[in-house]
Amino acid sequence: MSRIGRRPIELPAGVEVRIDEGNRVTVSGPRGTLSRSLHPDMRIVLDEGVIRVERPDDEGFHRSLHGLTRTLLANMVQGVTQGFEKRLAIVGVGYRASLKGNDLELQVGYSHPVAVPRPEGVEFEVPSPTSIVVRGNDKELVGEVAANIRKIRKPEPYKGKGIRYEDEYVRKKAGKAAKGGAG
Numbered sequence: 001m002s003r004i005g006r007r008p009i010e011l012p013a014g015v016e017v018r019i020d021e022g023n024r025v026t027v028s029g030p031r032g033t034l035s036r037s038l039h040p041d042m043r044i045v046l047d048e049g050v051i052r053v054e055r056p057d058d059e060g061f062h063r064s065l066h067g068l069t070r071t072l073l074a075n076m077v078q079g080v081t082q083g084f085e086k087r088l089a090i091v092g093v094g095y096r097a098s099l100k101g102n103d104l105e106l107q108v109g110y111s112h113p114v115a116v117p118r119p120e121g122v123e124f125e126v127p128s129p130t131s132i133v134v135r136g137n138d139k140e141l142v143g144e145v146a147a148n149i150r151k152i153r154k155p156e157p158y159k160g161k162g163i164r165y166e167d168e169y170v171r172k173k174a175g176k177a178a179k180g181g182a183g
Helices: 060-081 139-152
Strands: 016-019 024-029 032-037 043-047 050-054 084-091 096-100 103-107 114-116 122-128 131-136 162-165
Touching: 016 043, 024 060, 032 060, 050 060, 060 084, 060 139, 084 139, 096 122, 103 122, 103 139, 114 139, 122 139, 131 139, 139 162
Parallel strands: none
Antiparallel strands: 016 024, 024 032, 043 050, 084 131, 084 162, 096 103, 103 114, 122 131
């Protein structure tokens, strides 16, 4: 058995789960509602405040789906109760972020500011001009939006300028001057 797949998911107070035909799961909670279709081979069992995921056999494909299905369900439950967030840091002289309405505007060394429209289900927060917080209920969507923001100006390896995750380590390379004398 998958160690992750066999762990039950405890449902906090105020969270409702509905399982429809075709393994369409809808999770409702204090922060909103999330819905997702899961693989039809996986069996989702709901009994008195606990969700369990069962697989039909020990075939390799089903073993890999077992842990994935359980993790997706657990992320949905966490999303409607606590939500998810990704923090980004902006490094570079003159690089900054600001909010224009609901959208994010970045000035990261291009000749023009770059506007990032806010997708449905995601919130932007700019606590300081050099940090961005992306929040939402759907872990996949929050991660994708944060990755797309980072992609606008990836951290470069010589000075480390660019947009990075707050906890990301950027390994720096030695420049031309530090290579050593040629004689």
